[in-house]
Structures are given as structure tokens and as C-alpha cells.
Amino acid sequence: MLDKGFWGFGDPVGRSLFGGAFGWPLLVARRTAVERNIATMAGYARRHGLALAPHGKTTMSPTLFRAQLAAGAWGITVATAQQARVCREFGVPRVLVANQVLDPAALAWAAAETDAGFDLHFQVDSLEGVAAAAATTGRRPLPVLVEIGYRGGRTGCRTEATALAVARAVAASPRLALAGVTGYEGGLPDVPAVAAFLDLLRTAAVEMAGLLPPSAIVSAGGSAWFDVVAARLPGDWLPGHQVVPLLRSGAYVTHDDGYYREHTPFNRVPGEGALEPALDLWAQVISTPEPGLAIAGMGKRDAPFDEGLPVPHEVRRASGEAVPAGGLRVTRLMDQHAFLATSSELVPGDLVRFGVSHPCTAFDKWRAIPVVDDAGVVVDVLRTYF
Template sequence: MFTRERAGMRPDEYVDWRSKGFWWPEGTVDGATLAAGGHHLFDGTFTWPVLTARGTAITRNIRTLAEFCRRHGLEFAPHGKTTMAPTLLDAQLRAGAWAITVATANQALVCRRLGIPRVLLANQLLDPTALRWLAGEAERGFELLLQVDSVAGARAAADALAAAGGTRPLRVLVELGFPGGRTGCRDTAALVEVARAVAAAERIELAGVTGYEGGLPGVDEVEGYLDGFVAATRELSAEGLLPAEVLVSAGGSAYFDVVARRLAGQWLPGHTLRTVLRSGAYVTHDEGFYREHTPFRRIPGEGSLDAALELWAQVLSTPEPGLAIAGLGKRDVSYDEGLPVPLRLRRADGTTVPAGGLRVTRLNDHHAYLAVPPDAPDAPGPGDLVCFGISHPCTAFDKWRAIPVLADDDTVSDVLHLYF
């Protein structure tokens, strides 16, 4: 399913005694060899807890968003910070992604070392050391787009270019935010001021306008923000600050339908627009936050996404009626956008039954408290395995060094190695 075409097998992509969830007490094995060995989730290759990824679900999700972007005339720069898994970044690029988005200078460095040709850094970068490095890499052909939302940000980039030497410019996007939001200029006047600072700086080119709507509470607020985004972009055009081809970018995983509706197309007279979507969590989706917030609930005719991540943990204790303790916790699973969701139980004899109303009520570092209904038809017992869905994949991936990819029959088809 997944191949390592871009940079080949890297020397740190192996499984050994340091790989949580894998039971490999002696020696090392690379992911390809492990996958070729016919190993199974329940044959002793793994211990608990272990986070797994369903390969068919990931493949469908990547194809679904690629097709959505093509239908709506969008370029796609999926946010790599969700997974930081080279195999998945390669798969997204092979499916037609225009670039990979990152959040930090370290993530940009990872992408450069992986051979990814174009990166969008979706934050203002002020660290002079990292900026000088990026300037040097741009001189060697690395295509990178930075965001700025202040005159200080434009000045920091210009100073780094001057210190690094060379002749190749850095391309930047000015960012429009909203009151109470994360980053970005709070109004059009501030955006124009930053764009003017970019225009006045040596070796910095204004490529376009960017924003992020994900912190807004609903569709109406997102539509209002994006309408303001369009108006602000038109104001920059009227001021003569935009190039012939303008890049506009937005889009998390909760409102990409609204971004397509408001930002796609050629709505800026005198310029060619390239609209770039940056969704990231879609690649594995989830059983919690994004199950409820995916745009495909509003536009079911456009497709659907499948939850790909499953965390398997063992029931350690049933110390009192109505309570079971499973061996997973905050060290293993995301909990910032909802607790894990019990999906099914696997008995010692291999039979599988639905989770029967089990509910996680709280997590410790290594323990999950499961409320067991008194009328549960299949109450868990010590030693049973529980399969959990997760909520918010972005804070699940970073807790693991390697994740086995499973085929539909629970055999290992690959191993994802993570670069956090």
C-alpha cells in the first residue's frame, strides 16, 4: 500500500526494544521486513497498549480529499504536523498534493531532509538561526513559503537573508486572523501595513494571503471571516501590493467545504489565483471530534472519511462493580478533544463482541477508567482486550515512535515511523 519512494529506507526506521507497543526484545527489524513476515496483531508481535493504523482507511481518506480538491479547483498542502510520518507524506504527495504544510522550523528541517520539494510553514518564524538556515536552503533550490503577521516578522526574514548572503528571495504570505483567534493581523489595515513592510524589504516577495478559520465556532462565523479575507485580499490588490499570481490559503479539517465555497475560483480581477487547502487530520480521521465536525456531514454527496487509528489495550482489573481499568493513559492516547471511545472487546479465545456501552470516564498516565453499565451484555474481564477509537489524531501520533499499519485481516502491511 505505502512505499518509500522519495528518500528510501532511512537508518532510524526500525523496530527494536525501544518501540512501544512492539514486542521485539532482541535485535532490530525494519518495517518492510516486519511487514513481509506475515505478522499478525494477535500473534505475540505486539504488547499492550499499541496504536495501530488501518491501511485501507488511510488510502481511502487520502484519495477522498485529493478528489475533493480536484473537483473544486483547489491545490492541496496537507498539514504534515498531524502525522510527521514520511510514508504518509509521500502517499499524500503521490496523490497530487502541491506541497506539505508544517508548523515549526524543525518540521521544515525534517521535510527538507526527506526530500520534500515544497513546504508551506504556517506560522511566523522569528528565530534568526532557523531563518538563516532556510535562506541558505532556498538558495539551493528548496521552495519554502513563510507566513508573517507583523512588521517585525518581515524585518526578521529580511535580516536573515542579508546575513545568509545569496540572491534568491524568500516568498511570504501575509496572514489575516480574527479577534480572539490565534495568529494573524486582526484587521485589513494591519494586513496592508505588513504587506507594505514586505514590499519594502530586500529579497522578500509577497506571494499572497493566508489564514486559519479552525478556531471559529461555526459555519456562519467562518463564512464571515472568509468574506473578510476576500475583501482584505482585494484591498491589497487595490494598493498594488500583490503579484500577478496570488496564492491564497486556508482550511483545517473542520470547514474545508466552506473554504472551497468562499475561496475557490478566480475572484480577484487582474490576478491569477491559486487557492491552497491545508487540512491535515483528515488522513486518519477519528471516532470523536472530527467524526462530529467533518464537513462531509454537511456535504455527504461529496464523500466520507474513515477512522483509521485504533488503540488496543488490555483490561488490567475489574476491582468493583461497574468499573474496569484498562492499561492505557495520557502517555498513549489523545485526550484534549475528547476521551478514547471503546469500540469492541476481544476475549482470550479470540471472539470479538461490541463494547456494549463501555465509556471512558478519566485517564491517568497509564490507566483508563471504564464505566461498565450494570446491564452490559458482555462485561469486560481481566485479560480481555479493548479496541478504542481516538479523538483528535494530531495529539495521538506524537506519543508513538512507530505505528503498525494493519490490513483488513489484522496482518501487518507496513510500519509508520514518526519524526516528532
């Protein structure tokens, strides 16, 4: 295999990370932490009456999709029709595209796959979006959700009148089926703002209740506010309808050592569970050119940097000795170099294990990611399809 970090010496399963089959840098997933995170979130959703459709754009890993579905996920969320195609290719039975789909080729594919039995939902937030989807041909109507937004946010209807007009246009089209309402609250600043937005989703659902099916999806949920979603969306609040409260959190599967460590809702509700950082990025010290500075062989092509820089955890010496990474701090990244401020002794050839911040921009840099057990032996390889 010619994948980054792999030397191509046959099947890597059963090999130690440090036995010569891998090079550096290398992103690694720890199996125990991944399995615990999947189980923790599945249990949380069950306890709170939530259906879970993890956002697959975080990992784009069919192996992880299968594990999430096996744990009880309703389906997989994606951001684009191309990502939905990956899910379909790998046997995911139900997908929600959390955006409008406007491209005629993508819509033709969606219509054909829907006719073939694929359970595909997507969002609309405009009459133009409804018209584009309604122009498809096929035997089965396409299920869509009306997206509600907020001023200054990204997509979604900005007024109740617009949302109702979009819902009526969907209901009037024989090619479309109104499945529910949806929104994204992840950009809001605090619990009160998120709660108010979720109440707006509920109000929108009530106003369009006469257009909704008996079982209506009401969907929200990034990875920072799912406790508020759990408090607001489940329940018997839509007269004449069963609400399917659909949570779309995705970053939980590997969590992180930065943004989500600080923002996970489990910090507010610690009795509900905890998530574990599951990604390690190993990089080699390639230079110690001056006192207090070390350069590691990783950079923006290897590590996420949009929500915080990598966090050093451990130093592994050439002898195999492992010591805590005290006194190390990443100060900046270049394309393939990391600058480390250091008050401890590092030498070229040392390996440093880093945690990362924001898994959504970690996976997309790696086509193949070894999964290791607690002894550092590879038990699987995750393939990603971005």
C-alpha cells in the first residue's frame, strides 16, 4: 500500500506500530476508545428517546458507519450527495443529506436510488430547492425536510412565513414527500440561544402539522449541544403526530483533545457519560536547531489546525522508553513541519504522540488509518472516502 505512513510490507494487521511497518507522521485510532464512544452515545440516545443519525462527514469511514449502525443508529447523516453515494456503495440503508440538493445529476441519482429502495432524505430551504427536486422523474416521491435557520447562521429558512411556503410547495408536488423539519444549532453561543432555536423548530413543526406525515422527523444536533436537543425535541408535543427526534452529532465517535474536550455536553451533564479522545498523531522529531525549539515532521497536511493546534502527550525514545511530554507545546504549523517550544530534552529521532483538536478536519487528511489495541498492535485499518 502506498498510503501515507504505510511502508507497504504486506497486511499491517497484527503488527506493532513501532515494528518497522509504519513511517511518520501517522494518524492512529485507538479501538477501545472508539468502541466506548460509540456505546456511550448510543446509550445516551436510547435513554433520552432520541434517534441518532451520526454525521458521517466527520470520518467518511464505512467501517465506522457499520459500527454506529450496529449500535442502533437510525441512519447516517452526510453533507453532500457525493458522500451519500459513498454510503450507498457501502450498504448504508438510510441517509440524510443535511443540505439542499440542487445539481440535476445528483437529483437524478437520488431519484433512481430511491426507486431502487434507498432511504434517502435531504433538506430544502427555498422554493428554488423545491422546484429543483420536484423536476426529477421516478416512481417514488423523494422525502425532504424543511430546514429552519436563524439570522447570521448558515442555511435554513429565516422566517416562519418562508418555512410554511416551502412546506406547502413540497406538499403540492407529487414528486416530493414532506418528512419533517430540521435545523442546525451548532453556531449558536450558549444554552439559552440553542433552547430558543429548538423551540422555533417545534413551532415550525406545529404550524405545518397539517402537511406532515403521522410520524414526523424533527432533527437537530451538532456535537456541542446535544443535551439541549435531548431536553427540547423528544416528547408528545406535536398533536396528532409521533415525533421522531433525530440527533445528528458526529464528532463523538473519536472525540478530541481540544475543541470538543472543552465543548462536549457531557461537561454539563457528567452523570450521563464521558467521551474519550481516540485519535493519536505520531510524528518524529527531525531537528533540534536551537535551544528551546524542536521541529517535528508533521504539518497542515497531516493535522487539523482550524480549532486549535495538536497537543503533545508523550515522547517515545529510540530505546522504546515512553515519557510524558512535559514542557512541550506546538506553536505553529507549516505544510509539513510543526514548531515545538520545549523546556525538556528532545533529540532527532524521538517520536511524539499528539492529540488533535477537531476530528472533522483530521480524518480528511488520511486515506488509511490504523486501528490499534491497548498494546499498540494494529487490529484493523480504517479507509476514508472524502
